[in-house]
Amino acid sequence: MIEIFLQGILLGGLYTLFALGQSLMFGVMRLTNTAQGDFIILGAFAVVAGTALAGGAPFAVALAVLPLAFGFGYALQRYVLNGTLGKDPLPSLVVTFGLSIVIQNLLLELFSADPRSIETGGLNTQGLALGESLSLGVLPLVILAIAVAATAGLQWLFARTALGRSFRAVSDDREIAELMGLDAKKVYAFATAIAFVLIAVAGALQGMRTTVSPSDGPLLLLFAFEAVIIGGMGSFWGTLAGAMILGITQQIGFRLDPGWGIWVGHIVFLIVLVLRPQGLFPKTRG
């Protein structure tokens, strides 16, 4: 029982990283990125390809991908997604959904449908023995630590920095914020840039922990989305809690019957949606 719980927490750490970017983009500009999962997979494949080119050093390659992801996210928001924002959610949904199809097929063309993983020199198989029968993987523990650090970092960024203040300002009222001299489009671009750094981190770690294949993206998107909604909008700690709940329920489901694990996760999400549509720990409305 304790083992299932701990494994669920560790899985939740990974889901937190999937979800933080989504939470950030929705929080700042009400943008639902339906290509979130595919960008995570794209990040993983970028590290796979970089490691192959560099002949090793996956961690250095992963670090090198982060600034690229930042620039990519900034440019994507600035030159593509900003034009789709507005009261009507359709344009941004269609554009990100189109991107999702483009990324999936591009990866399929470049890397084929075979699952790949990032070689970490055995880190992904090392375990940390806790007592007689309980052993936790080192890599999942590292992922959990990164997830908690990223959540704390984002919360700090929002609460304590000038950039975070501008995020909150454009989120609350874009027009007033612009009257006060903020360039909302630039602020949005920075939000997406940071979200894409988180996406790249999530992708690299997903690729190290397990295998990735070009069609994995949508499932990751759904997990990310469920974590955000369960946790409640506008709160990064809420997202973390939502991811933990999702991870634990999936672990319990998998233990009951491997065919129903993900199903149980979805059902718990739907139950939360019916009973508490604002999420468990909401901070902002709408």
Place this chain on the structure above:
Amino acid sequence: MTRNPPLAASTTPVAFDVVRSTVASRAALGVAVALAVLAATLPFWGESSWMREFVEIACYLIFAIMWNLLAGYGGMVSIGQQAFFGFGGYVMLMLGNFAGVNPFIAIPLGALAAAAIAVPVSFVAFRLSGGYFAIGTWVIAEVFRLSFANVSAVGGGSGTTLTALRGIERATRESVTYWMALACVVAAIALVYLFLRSKRGLALLAIRDNEVAAESQGIPVVRMKLAVYVVAAFGAGLAGALYFVGNLRISPDAAFSVNWTAFAIFMVVIGGIGRIEGPLVGALIFWALNKFLSDYGTWYLLGLGLLAIVVTIFFKQGLWGYAQQRWGWSLFPTQRVLADGERVPGR
């Protein structure tokens, strides 16, 4: 057209007409009827591969028409309509295989079942709105897929075959499937067209344009949205049941694939969302691209995704919307144009 009494004006009384059709729309109606009649005779002179192709594209088209109704008129952008597509297909198959119902009769029953399940589903889905509604409906569709994948009576994850059609001769089966598909396409277009021209259709347009204002005018917004959601589910279920009568084999991954909705979105957006001509134009383009470029597989899908992005950003109204604005084309006019009694444009 209705002629209204003159409005009481301060100076001179003004007579006005409400124009609801154009020369083009009346001509289009005639051409459409002629085409439908011609199409109905196809089994007597056409090849069976044409019929199969038509049945397939008809399913895409009906599905896209219903997605257009839901998103373009109801303002509910869903990525989960494949839930009803697959459900309609599975209900048709189970009625045929287990209950001994003639599969052709089971097609509308499957659609009705999809409409019925949409009511409880809406209770969950309507908790979300905007972009979150889109992904929430996708989760619901995944629940449908995983549920059917775990039911061994319908073959679990690998699916099963529609055995109920075994006794029927191949030529008969193909002709009847084709006629069903043709009837469903005509019915779907007529249903949406008449609905949008009715008073309720006007209410729906008001909701799309401004929900709060519509509610303040006494339009029951929640009930209207539910009605549209249920009708769209019925149409999606119809398309699904029809598709798997034509296909004879069903599996959860095929029935509940997100690609159904993806293609519908692309068709509607490329053709023009929120107009009846949109999915028709989109389906024609989709069919042509599919016919000539599907050998390129991944590149073809990649191009389709890019095309949808480009159209969304640069031609927000879609190709038909662009033509409509540029040249004033309208084959299925749903708007009411006020014109004074003397000069009526487009007549």
